[in-house]
Amino acid sequence: MTRYIERPSPNFDARTRPIDLVVLHYTGMQDAETALARLTDPAPVARRYPGPWQSDDALPDAPLPKVSAHYVVDESGQIFSLVPEEHRAWHAGASSWEGEGDVNARAIGIEIVNGGHDFGLPEFPDTQIEAVIQLLRDIFERWPDLKPARVVAHSDIAPDRKSDPGEKFPWKRLADAGVSIWPNPAHTVLAIDDDPIPHVQQQLSIIGYNVRQTGVMDGETRAALIAFQRRFRPSDTSGAADQETRRLLAALSRQLSV
Numbered sequence: 641m642t643r644y645i646e647r648p649s650p651n652f653d654a655r656t657r658p659i660d661l662v663v664l665h666y667t668g669m670q671d672a673e674t675a676l677a678r679l680t681d682p683a684p685v686a687r688r689y690p691g692p693w694q695s696d697d698a699l700p701d702a703p704l705p706k707v708s709a710h711y712v713v714d715e716s717g718q719i720f721s722l723v724p725e726e727h728r729a730w731h732a733g734a735s736s737w738e739g740e741g742d743v744n745a746r747a748i749g750i751e752i753v754n755g756g757h758d759f760g761l762p763e764f765p766d767t768q769i770e771a772v773i774q775l776l777r778d779i780f781e782r783w784p785d786l787k788p789a790r791v792v793a794h795s796d797i798a799p800d801r802k803s804d805p806g807e808k809f810p811w812k813r814l815a816d817a818g819v820s821i822w823p824n825p826a827h828t829v830l831a832i833d834d835d836p837i838p839h840v841q842q843q844l845s846i847i848g849y850n851v852r853q854t855g856v857m858d859g860e861t862r863a864a865l866i867a868f869q870r871r872f873r874p875s876d877t878s879g880a881a882d883q884e885t886r887r888l889l890a891a892l893s894r895q896l897s898v
């Protein structure tokens with residue numbers, strides 16, 4: 641039995657939907673203690689959380705949004721429990737998946753301690769990733785509707801605003817451990833002469849991304865492609881619908897529709 645350290649947060653309310661998603665985040669703050677303080681603060685104000693996300697002229701007492709998550713996993717692999725899974729924690733913000741907003745209502749949120757893009761994209765230590773894998777296994781056991789395909793990135797559900805847990809997060813390792821998914825494009829053949837964008841938009845929405853079928857490359861489609869690449873082709877997150885991205889997209893959308 642995995643041991644969780646209780647660090648209760650008052651920032652939650654009632655779920656309005658059954659749990660059917662897990663959202664992974666990075667904390668994007670300087671250290672675990674600051675992130676835990678922020679995620680359990682009933683009345684956060686700007687001066688308590690200085691950092692690159694705040695402009696220099698932010699008023700010290702300016703209120704910040706109240707936030708939380710169900711779990712925080714620190715670099716040494718300690719797992720903190722902040723909000724009981726039965727309640728709705730406040731981690732996703734404005735977001736959408738499979739055509740539905742209010743992701744918080746249906747999701748378990750896990751914050752992984754990591755400085756993220758604002759702090760030079762540090763590596764995730766092995767012990768931390770092992771703890772995330774163990775925590776996901778525990779969660780799957782408690783909620784039989786959850787399975788590897790139901791684990792998403794914050795950047796997947798809010799591609800225009802969010803880039804966490806970022807392109808350093810080892811999604812392949814999670815997939816190898818059986819707690820996430822990975823595209824297998826071995827037998828994927830692309831048609832070369834037709835316009836790829838309508839297919840790309842269709843496949844992105846099969847996976848769950850919030851993309852309208854406009855038939856042309858637009859801002860929404862590019863943001864979703866960048867989110868997809870952060871997870872499945874992290875060496876190049878240009879947002880272009882290149883051959884490799886299209887093969888991975890075709891493969892994953894087919895795997896998810898069978």
Ligand SMILES: [Zn+2]
Nearest residue numbers: 665666794804
């Ligand atoms: Zn996040």
